[in-house]
Amino acid sequence: METTSKVIIIIALLLLSPFLFFHSFAQKPAAQSSFPKPKNVIIMIGDGMGYNCVKAADDFYGPMQIEDFPVKVAAATYPAKSGEFDEKDTSKLNWAAGYNPAMASKDSLYLRKDFTESAAAATALSTGRKTYNNVIGLSITYDTLKNLCELAKSIGKSAGVITSVPFSHATPAGFVAHNKTRTHYSELATYMLFSSRCDLIMGCGNPEFDDNGNSLSGAWKSSKYVADSMLWLSLKSGSGIQTSFIIKDKIYQVTDVSGDRIPDPWTLITSEKDFRKLMSGKTPKRVLGIPEVYSTLQQNRDFGKNETKNSPPFLKPFNPNLPTLAEMVRGGLNVLDNNPKGFFVMIEGGAIDWANHDNQKGRMLEEMKSFSDAIDTVVAWVNKYSSWNETLLIVTADHECGDLWGGNTFSPVSDNGRNIMPGLKYNSKDHTNALVGVYAKGKGAEMYNLLAGETDPVRGKFIQNTAIPQLIFMMWGPPVTY
Numbered sequence: 001m002e003t004t005s006k007v008i009i010i011i012a013l014l015l016l017s018p019f020l021f022f023h024s025f026a027q028k029p030a031a032q033s034s035f036p037k038p039k040n041v042i043i044m045i046g047d048g049m050g051y052n053c054v055k056a057a058d059d060f061y062g063p064m065q066i067e068d069f070p071v072k073v074a075a076a077t078y079p080a081k082s083g084e085f086d087e088k089d090t091s092k093l094n095w096a097a098g099y100n101p102a103m104a105s106k107d108s109l110y111l112r113k114d115f116t117e118s119a120a121a122a123t124a125l126s127t128g129r130k131t132y133n134n135v136i137g138l139s140i141t142y143d144t145l146k147n148l149c150e151l152a153k154s155i156g157k158s159a160g161v162i163t164s165v166p167f168s169h170a171t172p173a174g175f176v177a178h179n180k181t182r183t184h185y186s187e188l189a190t191y192m193l194f195s196s197r198c199d200l201i202m203g204c205g206n207p208e209f210d211d212n213g214n215s216l217s218g219a220w221k222s223s224k225y226v227a228d229s230m231l232w233l234s235l236k237s238g239s240g241i242q243t244s245f246i247i248k249d250k251i252y253q254v255t256d257v258s259g260d261r262i263p264d265p266w267t268l269i270t271s272e273k274d275f276r277k278l279m280s281g282k283t284p285k286r287v288l289g290i291p292e293v294y295s296t297l298q299q300n301r302d303f304g305k306n307e308t309k310n311s312p313p314f315l316k317p318f319n320p321n322l323p324t325l326a327e328m329v330r331g332g333l334n335v336l337d338n339n340p341k342g343f344f345v346m347i348e349g350g351a352i353d354w355a356n357h358d359n360q361k362g363r364m365l366e367e368m369k370s371f372s373d374a375i376d377t378v379v380a381w382v383n384k385y386s387s388w389n390e391t392l393l394i395v396t397a398d399h400e401c402g403d404l405w406g407g408n409t410f411s412p413v414s415d416n417g418r419n420i421m422p423g424l425k426y427n428s429k430d431h432t433n434a435l436v437g438v439y440a441k442g443k444g445a446e447m448y449n450l451l452a453g454e455t456d457p458v459r460g461k462f463i464q465n466t467a468i469p470q471l472i473f474m475m476w477g478p479p480v481t482y
């Protein structure tokens with residue numbers, strides 16, 4: 001373990017020690033059992049969802065449910081090393097400058113420098129370690145870092161990832177896999193399907209369909225997101241049965257997810273009907289859900305005739321025959337809750353970022369609605385099938401994208417009323433180093449207030465993004481003793 005991470009953990013423990021101290025006197029004799037241990041942990045990530053995406057959605061649709069969550073802090077998202085990873089020329093990575101609240105509140109050029117991207121941010125959010133840009137689940141010296149899915153599996157829980165973009169894309173891959181770079185989609189998909197012990201993987205990347213959900217009958221898109229085209233055909237024909245597969249002359253076997261040493265085959269679902277069916281009743285043990293569309297559920301569909309990047313949402317009808325992110329989530333939870341020991345799941349609104357990169361205001365608002373509906377679905381599930389005393393829900397973003405404001409950087413978004421486009425302006429086509437929101441509810445959520453040791457003049461108390469999983473590692477890992 002590196003000195004820096006030791007220091008981070010020691011600081012985190014010191015911050016938590018008043019809590020532990022208080023409880024060791026208040027609740028004798030079992031001091032350790034008073035440390036919150038949620039049965040289920042759900043992390044929801046709006047990719048690229050800065051504070052002003054949330055503000056724009058609040059203005060257009062009415063306040064998102066996260067505004068009422070009992071714990072609201074901010075998070076710094078910067079990586080250990082920013083820039084672009086290039087295996088042949090590592091000088092393209094530089095130590096990041098961190099986050100300076102005074103600079104960030106007045107210097108727009110400062111905000112647009114040294115930002116993270118989704119792979120490093122996903123690694124930080126899943127392993128508790130800041131690392132270099134573009135990496136999946138490795139440290140700056142390429143050591144394999146344990147992620148939250150692996151932690152959950154190591155204590156007998158179920159684990160899964162759900163996204164509205166390809167399942168092997170940076171954020172879901174960063175919660176499951178390990179690779180020097182996010183661009184190795186085929187390797188990442190192979191790892192997720194045959195090395196991980198995940199019970200559930202849902203996301204786009206279906207090679208047989210385009211971005212409008214039209215069947216390509218033979219003239220397939222690239223199969224990179226699902227690893228390999230022959231594998232894809234085998235996954236379809238052997239759904240629920242086949243345990244060994246061949247990819248480019250190498251044999252791969254599915255893993256055992258339940259600890260009985262019997263390999264568990266993937267049940268592949270693709271149709272809207274099968275996604276709907278998954279939402280209630282009995283489910284297969286292990287599910288791979290790939291909707292009938294290529295890169296995103298809706299954001300990457302063609303623009304309508306009179307639609308522009310500044311148009312309001314929903315001008316062009318949605319792609320038909322697809323589940324919504326909320327329906328995928330409802331079905332996914334129905335799979336994961338089969339395990340009496342509980343589960344971990346990461347749910348991503350992945351295309352908020354894609355709309356932001358392209359400065360599409362209306363499409364961004366569509367993606368915010370999709371993500372907000374998914375949050376409502378999770379909250380309703382906890383209320384009906386679990387409780388806030390056994391489930392911890394954290395909603396956050398991996399980074400800001402687009403330097404989105406009401407006008408130039410730092411000018412507020414203007415609320416023009418419900419269903420009217422708020423005053424918005426993108427000042428960049430890339431990410432920024434701005435703080436993002438952390439909204440938490442349920443078992444142990446209040447611990448994030450204790451961990452928020454830094455203060456921003458605009459956003460208030462903030463944590464490092466790495467504190468989000470560090471707390472879960474403390475809750476689910478070996479007990480802390482003094």
Ligand SMILES: [Zn+2]
Nearest residue numbers: 048353357401
């Ligand atoms: Zn991005």
